[in-house]
Amino acid sequence: MSKKYDIDNLVERFNQGDKFALARLISLVENEPEKAPEVFKHFHNKHHNSYIIGLTGSPGVGKSTITNAITKRLLKEGKKVGIISVDPSSPFSGGAFLGDRVRMTEISLDPNVFIRSLGSRGYRGGLSRAVLDVSLLYEAYGMDVIIIETVGVGQSEFEIYNLAYTIIVLMVPGYGDQIQMEKAGILEIGDIYVVNKKDLGGDDVAAQVDLMLDDACYETGWRPPVLMTNAITAEGIDELIEYINDHEEHLKLSESINEKKKERFAYKLKELISFKIETILKTIITEDEVERITKEIIAKGKFKIYDIVFNIFNEINFNI
């Protein structure tokens, strides 16, 4: 058994709103990205009109449950919502247990929702390499809102910052003290901070985030709000939606939305360029070459390693 992917036929069905075709095209750009240009060339006349929300936070803070709650509200407003949920792939087997969809069963049959689960497949920063391409397919499909839910992250996975316009950082009661709040990384990227599972407490966490946010300067004029929610009972979700709308309005009025869109393009551009360079380097520095260099390093002593690497790069001709 093997699935067939006829791009022209799929694009035609995609343009008629066929979700089956959308699903197949997502698989195509995820599995065979070299064919993506063939897909995207059909969308020259489509534009970037979706509003993109990024949800991030540690494992188990409620990202999928909040996504479900937010989406329910957006559907009531008549919006079409595309959801991308990323879960980690195993570095050992390459397999993944994608368990986000199970939190969104109640919205899954709505005709205006499309949910896709992705394994991170070794990609960095709490995302999958396919995330941006999938979000582009959602845009071309005509989604009003796209929600990207990251892998459960730690302190330093914040690639989502480059791919979404409003970033929601989720925390839970017992998150950490004032010292944790001052650390760089994940707690710098939020446009909205949410302490979820408020039924378990968490007023102290919210207060400490608030204090932390007071210590920073906000050149764009947006001081991130902090709120508390219970995603299961939908407590605080109305407020969260209001903040998302406020932030979108802020981005549009201050024209920073264009900066955000530029960042998204720049991210992809750098990604494509570094991939090309990596490919070129792999043809020059082959496994045999690595073997030879390693032997040389061992023979000459490890303190020569910088000189050896310097010489390698001196000899590479990048005029390709």
Add this chain to the structure above:
Amino acid sequence: MGASISDLGGGINMSERKIRVLMSKPGIDGHWRGGIVVSRALRDAGMEIIFGGFQNIAQIVESAIHEDVDVIGLSIHSGAHLAYTKQVIDLLKEKGVFEDFLILVGGVVPAQDFPALKEMGVANVYGPGSMTKDIVEFIQSKIEK
């Protein structure tokens, strides 16, 4: 921004196709262990499992299509395996996508019901005592990567 969507898409060859499996529990019998254990074995064999949990028939079919899975695994311990499986297969046929999926049934299924399930279009049935290794190998033998 004036740029169109085609300017940004694709161009990176770093991914590899994975076998994707939807693991679902039609109905509401609370026996999750089997589905979880099998999911874990498939995950450890390098597959991507979309864990559906409790889903009704329409939700199972919809998730299988949206997630573009290769395999639909139905974990049933309620005794209603014949009815649920038939409903899933009927809906897949109605949508014209039955041929796209390998359908497997597992759980408390007595051996005398195996032929009826296979007659409906189920590729294989795994009752009590089945080995996860056999499930992995069966899927790998049926799905071309």
